[in-house]
Each structure stands twice: as C-alpha cells, then as structure tokens.
Amino acid sequence: MSWSHYLLQVNIYLVVFYVFYRLLLTKETYFVLNRVYLICSGIFSLAIPFIQLDWFSKQEISQQIYVQVEQLNQLITQGPVVAETQSFNWGSLIVLIYLSGVLFFLSRFIIQLIGVKKMFNGLKNGLAFSFWNKKIVAENLPDAATVNHHEDIHIKQLHTFDVLFFESLGILTWFNPIIYLYKATVKNIHEYLADEAAAKFQGDKEAYSMLLLNQAFGVNVNTLTNGFLKKSMIKKRIFMLYKERSRKTAIVKYGIFVPLFALALLLSSSTIRKNEQLLAAAEQVQLEEAKATVAEVLNLKPERSVEVVIGEPIVRFPLPKGTKAVDGINSFYKYLGNTVKYPSLAAENKVQGNLVVTFKVIDRKTTDIKIETKLGAGCDEELVNRIGAYKEGALKDGNYSLKVAFMLQGSSAPFLNENAKNKANFISLNTISIVGYPFEADEVHSFVSLENPPKFPGGIDDFYKFLGDNIKYPEEAAKQEIQGNVFVSFIVERDGSLNHIKIDRGLGYGTDEEAVRILKLSPKWEPGTQNGKTVRVKYNLPIKFSLNKRQTGAVKGIRIESQEGAIKLTGDQIVLRGKDFEDGKSPLYILDGEILENGRISGIDPKTIETINILKDDSGVALYGEKAKNGVVIITTKNAEKVVTGRPSKKPTQR
Template sequence: MIDFIIKSTLSLAVLLAVYHLLLEKEKMHQFNRFYLLFSLVFSFGIPFTTIEVIRESASPFMGKTSIKPGEATMAIIEDSVSYWIISLWAIYAIVTSALVIRFVRNIRKLTSRIKSNPVIDYKNSKLVLLKEKTLPHTFLDAIFINETDYHNRKIEAELYTHELIHVTQKHTLDILFIEILKLLFWFSPIFIFYKKAIQLNHEFLADEKVVKSYNNVPFYQNLLLSVANANSSYYLASNLNYSITKKRLIMMTKTTSASRSMLKKLVLMPLFSGIVFLLCVKTVAQEKRTETAIQSTAVMTGMEKYFENTTFKIKDENGNNTADKKFSQLTTEEKKNIPPPPPPATASANNKQLNDMAVGPKYVELTVNNSNEDQVYKAADLEINPTFPGGMEAFYSFVAENFKISEEATKTKLKGKVYLTFMIEKDGSLSEFRILRDMGYGTGEEAVRVLKLSPNWIPGTIENKAVRVQYSLPITIQTD
C-alpha cells in the first residue's frame, strides 16, 4: 500500500507540475482536459506495472544477512497483531465514512432541488428555476437559475451559453471523478490541486465557446466581473464565477499556434516514458547456472543413470495409481520394489542395442503396500522426535551458512519469517517441501533450496521403528 501511494503521488505531482509549466497557459483546452484525466488514470496504473530487465550475474547473492531459524514445530502458525496498523485503518475508515456521507448528502441535495422546483426543457438540458437568489450553476444536465431573473429576462444569453457548455461536454462527470478520488485519498492534498486545475480548464472551455459565439470579449469580461463576488455553496456544481482571475480574462484574447501546440504535445511523450522507466523498470539479477551446469554434466552411474528418464507410476494394493515420480523422488521403500536393470551389453552387440540397453523404460509400475508404510505421524504420536545430526543448533548453523539473500532483497532491508513444511522420511531424507508463507524476493524458494542440501536427519520413531513425520519450520530473516 505504501509503495502504491508513493509511486502514484510522485507521478501525479510530476504530471501536474508539467501541466502548470507547459500546458495551462496554452489555448488547447480540450487536450488539457484529456491530459489531466489521463494523468490520474496513468498514475494509478503505475504501481501495478512492472517491467523486468534481467541482468545476468555470476554472484546474484550478496550482503550480510542474519538467519535465525525458529523453533521447529507442528503447531498452527499465528501472526502477531499489529495494533498500530489496525488503529490507522480505523482512523481512515472513520474519516472516509464521514466524507462519503457528506458527498452523498450533497448529491441528494442537488437532485432534490431538481425534483422540488419547476423545470423547463432547454436545448438538450433543463433549466431548474429556484426561488432563492443564485447565480447560474450546473450539475449533470441541469442548469440552476433564479426564477425571477428568468421570467424578467435578466439573464444574458452569454450566461446560458456558458452553462450549456458545461452540460453538453459533461463537465460534471470530471468533477465527480476527482471528488471520488478525494474521498478515497483524502490524506493526499495533490487531488485538491487537480480539482482546481480541472475546474479552471472547464471554465476556459466554456469561455472559449462564448467568445466564439458572440465575438464580444469586452462585454463578456465585464459580465463576469460583475458577478465575481457572488459565491456558490455547491462544490459538486460547475459555477459561473469559478476563479474569475486574470488567467481567465487573459485566456479569452490569447492565441496558440498549431506548431507551438504540437511541439508541447510531443514533449509529453518522453515525459510519460521517463516516468515509466523510473518507477516501473526493475533490474533482476539472474544467476548464472554454473553449478547446475556442472551437476548436469556430471556422470551418473548405476540405477540412477539407467532410470534417469523413467517415470515411476506408484500403485496401491488395489491397482490404483497414487503418484507419478522420478527416481530421485522415490522413498527408500519404493526403491526396494524397482526391478533391477539388465546386465551390461556384450561387446558383440551393435550400437543400437547398446543405446537401448543404456536407457531405462519410459514408464515403470511399482506396487507398494501403503497400509502402514506411508502413514504420516504427528509429534504427539512419536516416541522419539526426528532431529538433525548434531542437534538442532547444528541445523540452525547449517541453514545460516547456506541461506543466501538476493541483491535486491538486501537493499530493501528485509525482516520477517518464512514458513515451510516438509516430510522427514523413514530413512531421514527430506521431501514434499511446501512454502506456507514467504517474504518475497525468492526467500521461500531459497529456503527450500537449502533444505534440499540438508544431510539425512535421524528419523522419528514409534516402537523403535522409523516413521514418516510432517515437520513445520519458521525461519527468521533479517538483512543488515
């Protein structure tokens, strides 16, 4: 959540600053409207966009790291309660609820005024005649005006045209959009400045249409100045006298050449590209698989080599297929049921026969009595718990020596726990690794990798007989 707020706010601030520096003073108001709305959508999409650039590194792990394996347990893992986070969310919910109530009340107040006052159809909009003295203002397709001024024809045609532009161009939707964002992100003042920029641009659009329609700039400027001191109490409506400033008066007589407009639009392309590059591109260090390559080229001998490409279909006593495994995944009991490979070929055999006999069959069916052999036990059922050779302190040291933190994780200063479960087989080997929860940055996968390097444990026993045990392990990770 913090990452989302930081990235989106940075993008919003940069785009708004560019708008005020390059675009606001230019007479290309339709483009500016699109720019402001797109800036909001673009900035909220930035945190969800990640472009990975892979950088191959022979040493992807670096930095000092404190690894503290927690006490091994088979109990359910419970998270500690962060009361300060709960308090922050509670404050956020209270303030947001209050703002939502205010927002809904203003919507209802405007709609009720439409229903409770006379309405007249007017050029794809409707005029709402109010008893109280008010300046013309717009909400959706309704233009609110004073009833007495309407009947006495005291409202100038320029004012009707001005408000009609707000209706036909649906400016209210822009205001509602930014208001909803202010409800959700009330703690960020950036949306206040965006609303001001959007509303002022709406007035530029309406003023431009009036000037083109009546071609009497001095009269229209004087008309606006005559109502400059009046205020409207509806922050969701488009107000005639919104920001009657020098900016609006100057904009009415300003011109912008097509070449200047195009040049400023082209400048925005590298701007958006730069934001994406700075906030979305993530360099990922990829390990050179030197160790894997060495292992893959190592010569395997015996049954492991013969059954390298064989899939073993494990069946129960009823002939039902219970699992498909490779040779390295088989338990000791399952390996006892493997048929022996054929004797080595004689020198007189041709090359095809030699090749066929050097490779095991594609599939081998193994029938294993699983009535008690594969039963998984809990700690409470054991007479002797499984343990690492040399004790658990030796196991903690083993994990700390072999666990490696990625370069990216080192920079973020990780602190937390990785939770895993695995099976301790009857021969002490570890299998069936499962990551319950990790901290990202490959910490869970790294924990599994380290456990796979572990030597065989001393298995748990019942009645002096080794049994399979499901084991849980939290590992505490803290980078320096």
C-alpha cells in the first residue's frame, strides 16, 4: 500500500465518521461520549487502512462483487488505445502542492508552540488559558475563582491532548475541509465540559452566562491553548449551558454506531482497499519522487523539537535548559517565588529591569552573595536577603548565577539592564520574573487583599462599642417596627479619616441617615498599608438595627450588644448582661446626672430614656472614684436638663 493510497483512505474515513457524528450525535449533550467518539474517529481513520480482514474478502459474496466490478470496468474502459505522450505530470504537481501545505502547517504549528511559551513568559493581564498541566488566570479578571476552576477542568481532562492530536492530524490532511470541522467541534466540546463544571462550581448558570458575556470582547489567544476568553464561541457555549440534557435513551445512538463502524470496517477491507480505480489514482501520485525533489530544492533539515516550560502565573521558575536538572532546583525556585516581593520603593518610582546575582553553595549553604548587575530601588537588597535566608539546603555545591527580571504590570517605564546576562563560568539558572504593580497614591484597595488592613483604634470590639454608645434608634423606624441591617461602605483614607460614606443597601425610616451620621462621628482609624506604604482602603460594614418587644407587644425598646457586654431595655425594665455585669459586680448608675445610691433602676420607664452611655475601666473611676470600679451606666431621660458629659449636674433633676 502506497502512502498516497493510505492518505486517500484516511480522508475517506474521516469524512464518513464525521458525517455519522453530524447526523446522530451533534445535538446530544453527552459531551464526554462525543469527545471519545471524535478522538476514536481520528485514531480509527489512521488505523483501518492497515487492518486486513482476509476471511471476509475470501467469501463468495465478496468474490462475486469483485467479478462484477471488474467486468463493469472492462465494459467502461474498452475503446481505442491511444499512445502515451510525454505530458505534464499532474501527479507530481499535486504532491508538490501537498508537501508545500504540510511544510506550511508544520511551520505554523511550531510557531504556535513557541507562541504558547512566549504567552506564559509574557504579560498576562486580562488573559485566561491553559496548556497541558499549566494555566494562566489573570488576577484582574472578574470572578477569577470561577475562571480558574474552568481552566482546571481543561487540565484535569487532558484537553490539550485532543488539540495536539487533531493539529498533528491536520498537518497530514490539511487539504480536507472536514479536519477543520473536527478541530472546531473538539474545542467546542472542551468548552462545554469546562462550562458545565464551572457553572456548577459558581452555583448559578445565569451569573456564569453573564460572566461569559462580559468577556465577549476579550482577546483571542493561541489556538493551541484552551482559552476562557475565546469570543467566537460565547454564543454556542451559553446555548449549550441552557440546553436541556439529553435523555438516557439517546445513549442508544452511540450503541448503533458500533455495528455501523463494524460494517464500514468490513466494506473497507473488501472494497476500498482493493478498489482498482482508487489504486490507479494513487499510482498517479508518486510521493517518494516528489519528496526527494522538494527536499533537494529546499535542503530540508530535521525539525527541532520545541520544549514548552511553564511556571506559575506571577512568578515563573522553569527548569534550566540544556543541562540536567539540578537536585533541589525546583525547591529553590519555589522558595524565591513565594518570598521575593516587589520593593515598595521600586514600585513607587516605577523601576523595572534585570539584575544578575551570583552566589556560592558550600556544604548546602548559600554564601558569598554578590550583585553583578545592579538595579537599585531596593531590588538588589531584596534578592540578596532572600537568597541569604534560604535554609533548605537543596542545592548542590557550586557557583551559581541567576538573572531576575523585576517587571511592573502594565507599566510603560523603561526596562533597565535589558541585555544583562548571567556571569560566565557559573552555573546559569533560568531567569525568574517578579511581577509587581505600579504604586498609585489615589488607588483604592480592597480590604481583603491588603497586607495590613485598616482598623479602628483599639480594635473591632472598641468600634462596636463606639457604635453602641452613640447610635440612636430613629423614632420613625421604631414606630414602624423597622428592623434589619443597613449595609454601609466607606473609604479609610491614608490619614485614617473616613470618606465617601454611602449606603449600599438601606432600610429607610431614618436608619440610613443614622448609620451615616454615626460613621461621620468616628475618630480616625489606623490606615491600611501595602508594601510599607499607607493606602486608601474600601471598607464594607453592616449596622444592625434591632427592636426588642415583650411578648405582649406593648412596648418597643433598644438593644445594643457587643462581645464585652450588653444593655437591654424592654418593656418597663432595664436588664444588664455580659461578663462585666455578672457575679455580683454591680455598676454605678447615673440618672440624669445624679448617682442612684441604691442602684434601683427598675422603676425607670424605658419610653422616657433618650441615651445610655457605659463607662468601663479607668474612665469611670477617674470621674466617680472607686465606687465606679465595676463600670458606670449613665442614663439620660428626655426631660432631663443638659449636663456636662459624665459629671453630675449641679441642679436637681426634674422628674
């Protein structure tokens, strides 16, 4: 069997199997089975021409078919014999065109592989894709966790294998339009599988669909990768996400294909493989002669294999090329990747570039660390300190040279020491890239992503105490029995002040205004810091408004609680709870500026109370002496005369 005859059969089977797929399976949602079918179609198309079922071709029915076909050919081809002339060899031209196509698509494939490597080594802003067991998911993408899970599915299910298989098959059968349908169909199935899992991970198909639509104008990445942002497939992916799942009876279709495939195999053994017309057409294509001609003209050399080495999304640490992997090198790379930080001074001054450091390993310890090519702005010191602190002892003894690239994401600042190289006569390690972000004084940071978040003086408990001491339940909200959370957001400025206070979700009836009022009274916070610099931070906070009622439902009250203690007014009584008011430790009561010597507060009508303040620790003792060592409860009624804060009034209170 000649190569041309084999190639012809392969393409016939590819067409037959894909037609079966389009007719029977394309609308089914058994994506895993569809994927298996397409891969098997490609493999069987390559294998069937080598399968010879002689027992079938020797049967009488097949022999009779051969006789009839041969007789028919004789009847058709009988006629005057024309002397063969030396005409142009169309077969050779076809071969030359075919081989040119193979070379073109092979070169394109290699360029794409190189492109994949560059993608992993380049900037990753706004990208999300995977290749083999590596992935890139840009941190600036919306709902990056869901996108990350999407790419994990591509990796776990080995989708890159399918892509490379059909790309390789496409090089051999580039002239067959069906192969491009195989490629597109397989990639669609990959996305359907990943979308199905990612939607379950997110828990909301509608939200996931909106995530896909938001990326509809994203950047198309290399065709060899499994990319989340391929805009040409968005519509199909959303359609399949909502498509009703196929019934179990649809699996019968996959079962029907088995006898169909067996029939195609038998017919190929008895007809296609021995068909005289196909053999004659194949003989016209002298592939070996054409290959020799093309090789002579182009002086072809063996193609070099391409190694794609990929590291982590932000800090990359591939193994060295051209040398054997050093024991423990991965551990060293991971250590640097987890510890080296972009110096704040360099980020603030937009310093980026290469530096080269050399060091020795003696008895598994790093010594004699030197900066051969300096970058400055704290980068040199950062790297020297991190290498000097490496204690795992996984590197072999020797002299090492390492180039580190400090790069600012999206910065147009000049890249310094661009041509820096590792020092000669040292073991050259692969370049490590540390990606940072330019410092922006006006940038508002997220609370959860900050190194040192802002905090209220004294901590969160003191903040809740501040709220409890100062907040007032709006009268209208109390009348209407309005309860619930008011969700507030604000920005903690670099000086600790609160700004841009707004209601994200309110209750109304004066509760929203009260929440804003109390936050405007807040003292300055301790500002948040990032890379040693104070930054603006957005803070989200729920403030709870809660009404307490007796079972009779006659009276409304106010409840202020914290982890340290609580005071509760409900009905016609006041109840104090918490660790500071238990075990017989009675606080000192101040009613409208006067001390209640007997501590009896049960007679106070909660309806008449305007404010309640609680003093603890030394603040109460400083005002009222040792009698206030268990705390002070300052109660002011609506009819009371104004008093100096915390001090008894000089005038008698009217009650």
